[in-house]
Amino acid sequence: MAELTYRDAVARGIAQEMTRDPDVVFLGEDVAKAGGVFKATVGLLDQFGPLRVRDTPISEQAILGAAMGAAMTGLKPIAEIMFSDFFAVCFDYIANEFPKSRYMTNGQTKCPLVVRTGNGAGSRFGAQHSQSVENWCMMIPGLKVVAPSSPVDVIGLLAASVRDPDPVIFLEHKSLYPTKGEVPDGEILDTLGTAKILRPGRDATILALALMVPRALAAAEKLAAEHGIDCEVIDVRSLVPLDTQTILGSVAKTHRAFSVEENPRLCGWGAEIMSIIADEAFYDLDGPLVRITTPHCPLPAADILEDAILPTVDRIVDRVRKTLNA
Amino acid sequence: MLDKATAKPATKTALNDDIGEATRLELYRSQVNIRECEQRAYDLFLQNLVKGTSHLSLGQEAIAAGFATAMKKGDLSFCTYRGHAHTLARGVPFEKVLGELMQRDNGLMRGKGGSMHLMSPEHGVMGSYAIIGAHLPIACGAAWRAQYKGHGDVSVCFFGDGTTNIGAFHEALNFAAIWKLPVVFVCENNFYMEYTPIGDVTAVPNPAGDRASAYGLEKIVIDGNDADVVYRTAQKAFEKARSGGGPSLIECLTYRHSGHSRADPAKYRPEGELEKWKERDPIKIYRERLKHFGIGDDVIAGIDAEVKRTVDEATEACKAAPNPPMDILTTDVYADGGFAWRN
Ligand SMILES: Cc1ncc(C[n+]2csc(CCOP(=O)(O)OP(=O)(O)O)c2C)c(N)n1
Ligand SMILES: [Mg+2]
Numbered sequence: 001m002a003e004l005t006y007r008d009a010v011a012r013g014i015a016q017e018m019t020r021d022p023d024v025v026f027l028g029e030d031v032a033k034a035g036g037v038f039k040a041t042v043g044l045l046d047q048f049g050p051l052r053v054r055d056t057p058i059s060e061q062a063i064l065g066a067a068m069g070a071a072m073t074g075l076k077p078i079a080e081i082m083f084s085d086f087f088a089v090c091f092d093y094i095a096n097e098f099p100k101s102r103y104m105t106n107g108q109t110k111c112p113l114v115v116r117t118g119n120g121a122g123s124r125f126g127a128q129h130s131q132s133v134e135n136w137c138m139m140i141p142g143l144k145v146v147a148p149s150s151p152v153d154v155i156g157l158l159a160a161s162v163r164d165p166d167p168v169i170f171l172e173h174k175s176l177y178p179t180k181g182e183v184p185d186g187e188i189l190d191t192l193g194t195a196k197i198l199r200p201g202r203d204a205t206i207l208a209l210a211l212m213v214p215r216a217l218a219a220a221e222k223l224a225a226e227h228g229i230d231c232e233v234i235d236v237r238s239l240v241p242l243d244t245q246t247i248l249g250s251v252a253k254t255h256r257a258f259s260v261e262e263n264p265r266l267c268g269w270g271a272e273i274m275s276i277i278a279d280e281a282f283y284d285l286d287g288p289l290v291r292i293t294t295p296h297c298p299l300p301a302a303d304i305l306e307d308a309i310l311p312t313v314d315r316i317v318d319r320v321r322k323t324l325n326a
Numbered sequence: 327m328l329d330k331a332t333a334k335p336a337t338k339t340a341l342n343d344d345i346g347e348a349t350r351l352e353l354y355r356s357q358v359n360i361r362e363c364e365q366r367a368y369d370l371f372l373q374n375l376v377k378g379t380s381h382l383s384l385g386q387e388a389i390a391a392g393f394a395t396a397m398k399k400g401d402l403s404f405c406t407y408r409g410h411a412h413t414l415a416r417g418v419p420f421e422k423v424l425g426e427l428m429q430r431d432n433g434l435m436r437g438k439g440g441s442m443h444l445m446s447p448e449h450g451v452m453g454s455y456a457i458i459g460a461h462l463p464i465a466c467g468a469a470w471r472a473q474y475k476g477h478g479d480v481s482v483c484f485f486g487d488g489t490t491n492i493g494a495f496h497e498a499l500n501f502a503a504i505w506k507l508p509v510v511f512v513c514e515n516n517f518y519m520e521y522t523p524i525g526d527v528t529a530v531p532n533p534a535g536d537r538a539s540a541y542g543l544e545k546i547v548i549d550g551n552d553a554d555v556v557y558r559t560a561q562k563a564f565e566k567a568r569s570g571g572g573p574s575l576i577e578c579l580t581y582r583h584s585g586h587s588r589a590d591p592a593k594y595r596p597e598g599e600l601e602k603w604k605e606r607d608p609i610k611i612y613r614e615r616l617k618h619f620g621i622g623d624d625v626i627a628g629i630d631a632e633v634k635r636t637v638d639e640a641t642e643a644c645k646a647a648p649n650p651p652m653d654i655l656t657t658d659v660y661a662d663g664g665f666a667w668r669n
Contacts, residue, residue, distance in 0.1 A: 025474065061494045061497050062498055062501040066501065069468040069469070070468065097457070101445075103658050104439040105443065109453065141665065242667060276668075
């Protein structure tokens with residue numbers, strides 16, 4: 001057991017998989033010599049050499065296209081897109097190429113790759129370097145979409161993503177890079193498609209992802225201490241595949257569900273989950289399904305504005321309290 | 327702008343030269359295979375038996391034949407929606423291609439891909455890509471695998487003149503050059519994108535050739551209607567790639583005899599242009615070439631008849647083939663064979 005940052009967990013996860021399998025290769029902008037703009041990949045070049053850990057030009061299409069060509073022909077590439085906002089300049093691969101090739105060719109081809117990217121707000125970078133784009137990816141048949149909230153999950157889910165035979169979008173939250181957590185020694189391997197109940201509770205289920213997980217947990221503590229409301233907090237972790245059984249099981253017990261989403265409101269991941277709950281657990285519910293999201297608005301740069309636009313602990317507490325007392 | 331009439335005439339080569347009779351017959355057969363199958367696809371479209379779209383390579387056969395004949399087993403082809411020719415040239419049977427065009431169960435992808443997405447990894451055909459430019463970076467990735475694993479294969483990536491104006495083209499060229507990847511980029515310059523002449527929308531006369539120097543590559547512009555020229559150029563580029571010399575960019579001048587896609591009558595082309603290019607029909611050129619090397623009319627006619635018979639048989643098999651069954655509707659979305667996204 002050791003305490004590790006979320007940032008260092010990324011490098012450890014990649015190193016674990018590159019050590020295990022010589023077909024795992026890694027490419028991206030500034031990832032090798034410089035160790036990544038978020039310093040999440042320091043040391044990998046020294047450990048694995050320049051044929052497996054490669055700096056690329058600023059060519060997002062070339063990065064993802066090359067990852068796909070390598071994956072189709074036998075390698076297991078990990079590609080880094082520096083900021084998830086940049087998915088917009090290479091979206092062809094994410095939307096049209098990776099996820100369609102197996103289906104279109106009736107199973108003749110494969111695309112086992114991982115796209116890692118820095119996702120989410122909190123760095124005061126403004127509207128084009130701060131977005132949460134999980135819903136851009138979640139809507140595409142053929143992709144898997146994962147977003148860890150803790151160092152141990154970074155390693156375990158990254159390992160599962162690398163070993164997965166399908167293309168996986170792996171969303172690292174930029175604001176979580178400096179956070180720390182206990183990580184066991186030795187190999188860590190988790191399972192995609194599994195949510196985690198981080199805090200058991202009786203009165204309401206709060207669903208959260210990535211940076212919203214620590215906020216949901218803090219809100220749950222406050223709701224318990226100040227309002228006597230006992231919330232169950234679920235870290236969804238994997239949007240595709242989605243662990244609906246854990247979610248529906250929790251709602252059957254608490255009869256209430258809230259989602260805390262960093263993505264802008266329209267078509268956010270919580271909308272899909274809430275529709276599943278409405279469809280399949282309607283008679284378990286004692287009240288409305290409530291989504292706490294960033295509004296339908298670009299993200300501002302200024303710290304006080306950015307802090308105000310994302311779901312906060314107080315906003316979560318307020319919505320849960322008011323909904324349960326209504 | 328490039329004068330389309332300046333595409334160089336076929337150069338006579340010495341008898342008993344480097345190519346030799348067996349390879350020449352292979353080059354001829356490959357071109358006739360494509361001509362016959364593409365013509366059949368067009369006829370079937372007129373009979374309403376080819377559904378969806380289709381992009382023919384009539385008139386461009388020498389490029390597919392020349393490159394594929396120079397490839398070794400294990401080399402990989404990446405092509406566009408105009409990819410029937412490259413798929414056939416690697417040895418995929420007529421029935422598989424026509425079946426896919428007719429969206430039947432016997433098609434290469436059982437109707438799930440359609441004419442724009444032909445793929446057959448067992449033949450080295452690593453896909454036909456319908457988003458302009460997408461496959462140039464993908465070919466780089468396959469070449470990276472060859473480089474990293476020390477495999478000797480070359481990735482060959484075919485695309486049109488119009489593709490030289492999209493970002494992915496430039497990203498891939500630079501990427502391949504800096505990593506010295508064993509990839510050969512082949513621009514089939516047929517002088518039009520869909521309907522717009524390439525010269526109207528391109529800053530340089532040779533859409534690929536004049537961009538080569540930007541990536542430290544040699545400008546190579548060849549007669550794409552002469553299979554010998556194509557074959558020799560391919561051999562040279564493959565040799566360079568296999569020996570660690572990095573990528574090549576080859577612009578092949580050619581012309582499509584048909585419209586851009588199935589519904590296009592190609593009225594935007596000036597009068598007489600097609601006729602002029604038909605004088606330089608690659609198959610016509612190659613028949614003359616064979617005769618020049620002493621191959622008899624009977625041999626040529628024999629190949630023609632045999633190819634036609636095989637295409638006829640494939641056509642009948644496709645007409646008799648059932649539609650794809652409903653049980654493949656949602657298969658192979660994910661590697662587990664299905665489309666499940668939740669528990
Ligand atoms: C990104 C993208 N933009 C536009 C199209 C529509 N489109 C299909 S084919 C084509 C023309 C391509 O011309 P060229 O590269 O010269 O190839 P050719 O069809 O002549 O072989 C266009 C514009 C597309 N498929 N993808
Ligand atoms: Mg063209």
